[in-house]
Amino acid sequence: MNAAIAPADGRPNIVFILADDLGWADLSVYGQTHYTTPNLDALAAEGVRFNQAYANSAVCSATRFGLITGRYQYRLRGGLEEPLVRTAHLHGLPPAHPTLPSLLRDAGYDTALIGKWHLGNLPDYGPLKSGYNRFFGNYGGAIDYFTHKPRVGADVPRDLYEGEVPVERVGYYTQLLADEAVAWLHQQSAARPFFLSLHFTAPHWPWVGPEDEHISRDLTDLFHYDGGNLHTYAKMVRSLDAAVGQVVQALKEQGLDENTLIVFTSDNGGERFSKTWPFTGQKTELLEGGIRVPTLLRWPAGLSPQVSEQVTITMDWLPTLLAAAGLQPHPDYPSDGENLLPVLQGQAPAHERTLFWRYKAQRQRAARQGRWKYLKINEHEFLFDIEADARERANLRERHPEVFQRLRQAWAEWDAQFLPITDEVFTHGVTPDIQADRYAPERGTRAL
Structure with a gap:
């Protein structure tokens, strides 16, 4: 293992991992008993496990507006689309709007989004226009895990891009994203801190596990309403867990582990095969099962392991992560969220919100x-x-x-x-x- 290294100015690296439609109890540390998620359980044991964390919305694109701007998504026209589907060519994240990656980039961070964007389509919107130096992933809300297409059909183009250029890759999408993330991390050095957004599509439909390429070939509708089962869903979540473990291991091998702040959460509550006990409701509903999400934070150099009862929401991550980097939100775009670090570092008590x-x-x-x-x-x-x-x-x-x-x-x-x-x-x-x-x-x- 390499000797421990950190950015020259001491600021933490940041890896923000976002699952898609992961339910409250889909991790064994949160109550899943039908399978285990050892890598994510380890993050919880070594860091902060939040018991009262919420998503900004009951669906994905709206929450992503809240995450990247640190503000209620209803301030932007694109944030009203729940989800952003038919109008993604018309509405999206305005490139001039300050974002979590743009504020970090302007402060010297190397930034990358690997995975799902879902904040507006080319040519007007995209990750490279909103603060990321590098992008590999899909622009829309969902793609097949093997064909990487947003719809079924031989003549349908893949929604898989390197920057703004379509590319082809062979493999299961969750694993492809993990491999791309690890490759990007291996390019980092102590010269400057980095911010990696690793936004998986798992375990969003279609219901396809890492050994189920034949299911992708037989699909007639990406929504796959007649398919899936608990066994397949378990394989998808376990694949996600393994991918997270792969990324954490890469950080450890490079000596980047101690001063890298890792966040893991979901964009909304679970769907058809998800476990949300003890809550009712699911994705698209403002019952707890639709908006309460598993959330973990690990930062050995900055936080002690703990279980937090502080109520949190997605848009808190912009002021929290900026504070960890010694920064503040843009004064013209104040965050609707709050910096969680004083509570987590014991400088302030948990409080009502x-x-x-x-x-x-x-x-x-x-x-x-x-x-x-x-x-x-x-x-x-x-x-x-x-x-x-x-x-x-x-x-x-x-x-x-x-x-x-x-x-x-x-x-x-x-x-x-x-x-x-x-x-x-x-x-x-x-x-x-x-x-x-x-x-x-x-x-x-x-x-x-």
């Missing part, structure tokens, strides 16, 4: 303040004691009307600050198949 969500499907609304959660799905409104009732079963709005009205009003005042979800926005990004399957109006009430 008020977080808000809205989601256009079923006109959902949610607010979390302390133990209380306000939730609206269509015309049904609820108040839950989320600490005592993790499954969101007992509606306490009549028992605690003052709390219900306070959070209801707080949500309305918060919502008034942002771009409205108009009828035109509501119909964008929803394919007919998704509208019929996932966004059925009765889903919200049935889930309760």
Whole structure:
């Protein structure tokens, strides 16, 4: 093993690993019992395991806006698309907007995104236009793990790019991303710190494991509504775990381990085969199962191992990671999140926060303040004691009307600050198949 090295100025390297549709209990350290995730469990044992971490949205692209800007996604037109599908050529992350990678890049970090972008398509949008020095991955929301195509069909081009140039690769996508990440890490040195965004598509559909290339050949629809099973899903998550282990091992072999800050989380809650116990709900729903996400942070040089009960959300990572690098958000674009380091380093106690969500499907609304959660799905409104009732079963709005009205009003005042979800926005990004399957109006009430 090489002698330990760190950037010459002492600032930490940063590796931000984002899973796609990973549910709350899909890791064994969070309660999975049907398979194990030893590499991610090791990250948890050696770092911080968050018990109350949330995603900015119940779907992927909206959360990614929150992550890269450090702000509620509803400040940007592209962030209203949940998800960004049909209009990705029209709406996306404006290249002039300061981002987590652009702020780090301008401060001397080498930056790379390997994996999923999903913040707008070429020619107007892309990772190289928003702060990354290097990009390898897919621009859209999902691709097949072996063909690397966003849709089924012989004449469909692959959504796989090196920078802004389409490329071809052979192999299972999760493994390809791990290999690319390791190769990029091997190019780094002590001359300057680096920021690597490693955004996997796993375990997002299609339901294909690393030995299931024949399934890719037989697919007639990438949504794959008639396929998948718990066994295949387990293989996908275990492949993700192995990929993370491969990256961590590369850091150790290069002596970059001690002063590299690694974050692992998910862009939203789990889907069909995911385990979200003890929560109800899933992706596309503002029930806890749709927005509570497993989250780990490991930084041996800066943080002691711990379990944190501090409530967090995706947009906290911009101010937190900038603070670790000795930086602050752009003054013209203040973060809606907060720097978590004072709490994690024992300089401040865990504290109550008020977080808000809205989601256009079923006109959902949610607010979390302390133990209380306000939730609206269509015309049904609820108040839950989320600490005592993790499954969101007992509606306490009549028992605690003052709390219900306070959070209801707080949500309305918060919502008034942002771009409205108009009828035109509501119909964008929803394919007919998704509208019929996932966004059925009765889903919200049935889930309760």
